[in-house]
Amino acid sequence: MVGRLIGSVSLAALAGALMMGGASAQTNVKIGILGDRSGAYSDISGEGSVVAAKLAVEDFKPAEHGLKVEIVSADHQNKPDVGAGIARQWYDRDGVDMITDGVTSSVALAISQVTKEKNKVFIDTGAGTADLTGSQCTPNTIHWVYDTVALANGTGGAMVKRGGNTWFFLTADYVFGQTLQRDTSAVIVKNGGKVIGSVKTPFPTSDFSSFLLQAQGSGAKVIGLANAGTDTINSIKQAGEFGITEGGQALAGLLVFSSDVHSLGTKVAQGLVLTEPFYWDLNDQTRAFSDRFSKQMKGNSKPTANHAGVYSDVLHYLKAVTETKSTADGAATVAKMKSIPTDDPLFGKGTIRADGRKIHDMYLFEVKKPAESKGEWDLYNKLETIPGDQVFRPLNEGNCPLVKG
């Protein structure tokens, strides 16, 4: 209860401005940030998402648009039942209109189901599963930042074009890892490359040396890391130790965030190739946003793609609500969001497809060498821009029931 009060105090000032204006028809909007604030993904989600949402509201100036916006936040602890429970309660009792963040695939799918049942809006930024806009898509859910298919397309396709045509996979042995390997393999083969081997690693694993030796022995030009989080960090760290990149093999991370690379340091991660839709140091606008963001974060950390996604989706959602002038019908709001093109300082211009997939460009990055890096957050060199219409899964291949064949 106390936490909810703290959360809602934030925008009192904005609301106050509106009161003085004496606007008659004001729409109340309540946005819930439901992320991981304590577990494995709290660095890409957590407090940063709340900060990003507040910055978005600040920039949107709701009072001028006849809106009064309130933000609440909670921790789903990466437990689907906890996430679904909070979402239900928010919708049923606390008057929340839209939930965003939703890192962790299992939780995201659960929130998406509740949102559909209650006809509200869910904009997922953090989860990787492409099912959100595939077989489990709903008219109330938008998937904003990335998905595993896009990452596979980005890294897999771009690497083969750059000459990395033989691959060996280290695959985390569960659905997520296997899907990532399957999708990436398809892209590699389509682009004329070849997968010469793979090894399934139990999840989680702390010691990858044995698997790395098998990868090294295979002679593949690229070692694809179809894993996430601590598994990825451990495998990159140990690859450095065994001189994998010095031996001429490239490491390709299929799900790596800037916070992971920051934790590894450029000394260990140098040469790693990865795909992300956002990097704080892309252009003047992203740098300006990141400076404001860092000032409010413990340890002055830079925003991740997920944080940027929260900023961007809150802006777009508020734009749509300004036009619909009501938050009552979630599906109608989402339809409005799909009908107006997206445009914000962080992702540039984009669109939202019928299946709920937000389309924007992605970038292929390479981690800098320590000598090139000018600070602890100076991490990437941009290798390539991958256009949005090429990187995401084509609309007709996702089996989303909303897309009429």
Place this chain on the structure above:
Amino acid sequence: MADTAAIDVAPIAAALPTRRDDKALHRMIFVGIALLLIAAPMVLYPVYLMKVLCFALFALAFNLLLGYGGLLSFGHAAYFGMASYLCAYTAKSLGFTPELAILSGTATAALFGLVFGSLAIRRQGIYFSMITLALAQMAFFFSLQAKFTGGEDGIQAVPRGNLFGVFSLADDRAMYGLVCVVFMAGMLLIYRIIHSPFGQVLKAIRDNEPRAISLGYRANQYKLAVFVLSATLAGLAGSTKAIVFQLASLTDVHWSMSGEVVLMTLVGGMGTVFGPIVGALVIVTMETYLAQFGAWVTIIQGCVFVLCVLLFREGIVGLVAKLIRKPL
């Protein structure tokens, strides 16, 4: 050195035998609980109540093993979680009606309980705890890799379906009714078990195993029986939860879930009839209303553990029982 110390699990229950008027008191409490359950949804959020009830049943089942069998299992998430997976799977993919899905989940838990239990009871004390933990970890890895569990995504969008193919459970109030019935049935069954001759022998084994053996009781068979019963009821709780939340996920098989149920029992009072219910209420409420505090949730849970062990071993209900000098 601690070998000489008496096991003081359930000090209250051991010290005060149940008398006739105690039974009357218990009956009144049961009626009270039933009335509370009927009144509660008017004030409180039904989904939250259903969560409390599922966990309360889980904790009751766990307490049957710990409080009355003297066996600390650190792997009860395995039965709870595997049951919820099977229930979700049969309800979603095989189109079972909710009651059949719950039954199949519960039967799965019984099977797991039988296999794991017969291994674990080969050792006593903390070895027993470590073995149950390790076996539960195997169940976790299995759930992570098996095809039907959906890996880290879990099984989502499980239909609540129609009870007996007739009554729709889509409405929270109907679902709540079913959960109440399951919970009351489970609780009364456990109460019955505790006060049956079987329960008396269990307590004798808990308090002094060599003596019980010398009296001719086959201690291991009793232990296995209570283990399977406890696992089965934990499975009943897990299956019901899968239908309520319409999902089954890795959270339910993870070892932290095993820790949580220990915490609930400890807070409420192990070896008391009603303690686990209070414990589940406290812990679930904490989890729900502390959700905003993020990382502090685990720290607070840890502190509660430490405080309970050091200062508060009777738990809430145990303390009340001591004050009114009646077993609860």
Place this chain on the structure above:
Amino acid sequence: MSMIFGVPTQALFGQLLLGLINGSFYAILSLGLAIIFGLLNIINFAHGALYMMGAFVAWMLLTYVGLGYWWALGLAPLVVGIFGVVLERVLIARLYKLDHLYGLLLTFGLALIIQGLFRNQYGVSGLPYAIPPELSGGQRLPFMFLPNYRAWVVVASLTVCIATWLVIEKTKLGAYLRAATENPTLVQAFGVNVPLFLTLTYGFGVALAGFAGVLAAPIYSVNPNMGADIIIVVFAVVVIGGMGSIIGSVITGFALGLVEGLTKVFYPEASATVIFVIMVLVLLVKPAGLFGRTA
């Protein structure tokens, strides 16, 4: 090239060596657990958290004080050991008269608190910690590339394990310790300060965990959850070994590392579960564990 079950012999050697390295961590951790259990009768669930703390102290020494790996190797176990002494004095000592189960529950709670605090302060992505320059690079052996650091891990862990064993088996101090394990009351009657003994033993046991943490820092991700998963595997190692003897826990640790290494070659999917499977088999055949004395 000769083959064994379809795997080149040379690759097999490499994998065995790697298994031995993993076994080093199991050995140090299960040694610490065994010592603590032997004397205090407490299963130290906080062992994993203190292992993590060792790695973090190493990182803090480097970041805040500027002291490198070699300092950390000495100081971090000391810091963790002192922390353990405080824990034992303030909390654990109150439980000796109670059932073992309470020790397990208390240390479980402590593990939650320690991990939670570190997570709050440092997040979960982990922190960078480099291999010391003296040990970077590696040797090109006929069958594999062996990083120098990995070789060092095996040497360091073997040294520590053997030294601990020698102290316990061959010195007067060790004799008291073994006696106190058998019959504390009697030893106390001979004028030995048993409570002090218990405190120091716990301190030493967790210092071993801290030492393992420092060893792990340069090669594993330094993050607050690093201890939570390894501790359950170490529990299984302890059940298999039986905690009957100090040397038993060390041998079991190394041996299971080897077994795990082999599994990674022949059936990688099972390498996380193989130790638990072995545990089940051992329980069926020899319920007291390989080196255990009584059931």
